[in-house]
Amino acid sequence: MNINRSTxxxxxxxxxxxxxxxxxxxxxxxxxxTIFRSSEIRWNLWAYYEWLINYNAGFVRRGLIxxxxxxxxxxSEPKTVNSIVFSLAVVFILLVNLFVYKSSLxxxxxxxxxxxxxxxxxxxxxxxxxxxxxxxxxxxxxxxSLIFMRRHHNTCKDTAYSLTVFIFxxxxxxxxxxxxxxxxxxxxxSVILSQAYDGIKFRRPILICYLTLALILFLFMIINKxxxxxxxxxxxxxxxxxxxxxxxVLPQGGISAIGYSTWQxxxxxxxxxxxGNAGFYLxxxxxxxxxxxxxxxxQRNQDxxxxxxxxxxxxxxxxxxxxxxxLFVLGWDWGRWLxxxxxxxxxxxxxxxxxxxxxxxxxxxxxxxxxxxLFFSLLFIxxxxxAPECCISSPGGIFENPLFEPLIVFLRAQL
Numbered sequence: 001m002n003i004n005r006s007t008x009x010x011x012x013x014x015x016x017x018x019x020x021x022x023x024x025x026x027x028x029x030x031x032x033x034t035i036f037r038s039s040e041i042r043w044n045l046w047a048y049y050e051w052l053i054n055y056n057a058g059f060v061r062r063g064l065i066x067x068x069x070x071x072x073x074x075x076s077e078p079k080t081v082n083s084i085v086f087s088l089a090v091v092f093i094l095l096v097n098l099f100v101y102k103s104s105l106x107x108x109x110x111x112x113x114x115x116x117x118x119x120x121x122x123x124x125x126x127x128x129x130x131x132x133x134x135x136x137x138x139x140x141x142x143x144x145s146l147i148f149m150r151r152h153h154n155t156c157k158d159t160a161y162s163l164t165v166f167i168f169x170x171x172x173x174x175x176x177x178x179x180x181x182x183x184x185x186x187x188x189x190s191v192i193l194s195q196a197y198d199g200i201k202f203r204r205p206i207l208i209c210y211l212t213l214a215l216i217l218f219l220f221m222i223i224n225k226x227x228x229x230x231x232x233x234x235x236x237x238x239x240x241x242x243x244x245x246x247x248x249v250l251p252q253g254g255i256s257a258i259g260y261s262t263w264q265x266x267x268x269x270x271x272x273x274x275x276g277n278a279g280f281y282l283x284x285x286x287x288x289x290x291x292x293x294x295x296x297x298x299q300r301n302q303d304x305x306x307x308x309x310x311x312x313x314x315x316x317x318x319x320x321x322x323x324x325x326x327l328f329v330l331g332w333d334w335g336r337w338l339x340x341x342x343x344x345x346x347x348x349x350x351x352x353x354x355x356x357x358x359x360x361x362x363x364x365x366x367x368x369x370x371x372x373x374l375f376f377s378l379l380f381i382x383x384x385x386x387a388p389e390c391c392i393s394s395p396g397g398i399f400e401n402p403l404f405e406p407l408i409v410f411l412r413a414q415l
Contacts, residue, residue, distance in 0.1 A: 022093075041078055043127055045253050046254050051065060051069065052242055061179050069081065077241060095142035117287070118342040132336060134178065137181055138340075140189075141184075141343065142343075144166065182215075186211070195351075228259030262330070299350060320357075
């Protein structure tokens with residue numbers, strides 16, 4: 001017993017230090033890019049304008065938050081959006097760290113989670129992800145996970161009822177904020193709701209009501225997806241401050257996407273595939289699976305190599321990826337979908353919800369078991385993924401972050 005305490009205590013201290021340092025480091029960098037110069041937009045302008053989509057040209061998808069900003073912060077939109085983005089990012093980072101802490105993971109797993117390609121540290125350093133609307137999806141998923149974790153302290157019914165109230169309230173709001181919630185959050189929330197009602201009456205009616213509600217709201221958003229005229233109306237309704245001094249007459253950034261047809265959206269993703277870069281995202285997908293497997297093997301005290309190729313481990317991950325497939329088809333910023341897969345997978349496996357996903361195992365196994373499917377998948381990737389001789393480039397590297405600008409200027413002056 002003494003040996004256990006002497007071993008576990010330093011590990012817990014180091015794990016907690018990792019969580020605290022990642023929290024402080026990531027928060028500070030994001031603060032630099034948002035609140036520190038709140039009248040400027042030091043992150044993705046496309047995402048900034050998406051926050052400003054409103055109902056001034058009629059009811060339209062993605063317009064809820066932008067309409068509130070337009071009503072209460074007209075003329076000071078950049079400061080308001082920066083405050084919203086920073087606040088949501090901090091809440092997200094806190095929830096990630098709290099979820100990891102509550103999961104009682106090893107120090108190794110904790111380090112891998114915060115330093116993963118889609119983890120909070122790289123999110124801050126590369127100045128990416130945190131300013132997107134889907135940060136709200138992650139926050140809801142993590143809150144639902146933390147409520148579910150309390151089933152050991154509360155009765156099963158209390159946990160199920162708490163989750164029901166929370167999920168039924170937030171889902172309509174999420175879909176009004178961004179219709180992508182149907183693919184990001186609704187499948188996970190359905191699974192966790194199903195698991196919470198395990199052995200309790202009314203599980204099936206509750207799930208049917210929830211999925212029907214989500215689908216109706218999604219279809220309503222599709223019907224009101226907007227037109228090019230809508231995007232022009234929204235752009236014209238913005239203040240000069242909101243436009244950041246732009247003299248453009250045509251809609252910019254995320255507002256312009258309101259006028260996109262489905263075919264235009266597919267063409268963007270098709271262009272990514274045709275460029276040969278899609279294959280590199282697939283490699284990231286495989287790497288995330290390796291990370292998930294390592295973390296799960298530590299949590300469940302199983303051998304990594306044995307777990308890696310076990311069907312019960314692999315198939316739930318495939319199902320999670322399939323729920324994001326429409327987003328890969330309709331949008332070309334695939335890193336965002338990878339981040340979604342990463343956090344949904346973490347919650348599913350660490351909460352052991354993968355057992356619930358195995359009810360779909362037979363149909364999934366039949367889908368992927370054929371050798372022909374594997375052959376054509378490999379052929380498709382091979383044709384569209386060249387191996388460049390040199391110099392793959394990507395914006396947002398560590399030395400391009402504003403936090404490091406003074407250091408870079410100093411070093412260049414010395415050299």
